[in-house]
Amino acid sequence: EVFEATVEQHLVQPTFVCDYPAELCPLTRRDPADDSIALRFELFIAKMEIANAYTELNDPAIQLENLAGQVRGEDEETMRVMAEDFVTALRHGMPPAGGMGIGIDRMVMLLTNTQTIRDVILFPMLKPEAGK
Numbered sequence: 001e002v003f004e005a006t007v008e009q010h011l012v013q014p015t016f017v018c019d020y021p022a023e024l025c026p027l028t029r030r031d032p033a034d035d036s037i038a039l040r041f042e043l044f045i046a047k048m049e050i051a052n053a054y055t056e057l058n059d060p061a062i063q064l065e066n067l068a069g070q071v072r073g074e075d076e077e078t079m080r081v082m083a084e085d086f087v088t089a090l091r092h093g094m095p096p097a098g099g100m101g102i103g104i105d106r107m108v109m110l111l112t113n114t115q116t117i118r119d120v121i122l123f124p125m126l127k128p129e130a131g132k
Helices: 002-006 062-070 076-091 104-112
Strands: 015-021 034-045 050-054 098-102
Touching: 002 098, 062 076
Parallel strands: none
Antiparallel strands: 015 034, 034 050, 050 098
16 A cells, blocks of 8 residues: 555556565565565556566465465454365475466557546446436
């Protein structure tokens, strides 16, 4: 929230933001050189997040510890079962993995110099007409 309120508005030129605090990214692998940093980046262009990428954390022991911290305050029984199932799957073996999500609608906004995502979104959610 602080980042969004104070930094994003200044990211006009293409900018890769990295070195996220690991505690903000419980599913992300840690930097081998600094355990407090997550192996993650986001790409910002024209004050918008265009892409989000990270390396998956596939160590079951670390993942269990991270998920245990997140379960507190949630529907504990449901979250506990979900966390245990996920960690069990990791114990069976998950190869190193990573990925990147790209906001296609935001890319189209940039390429067409459009100010609002509603003008470029393929399947917009329409509000019902009054009285119907």
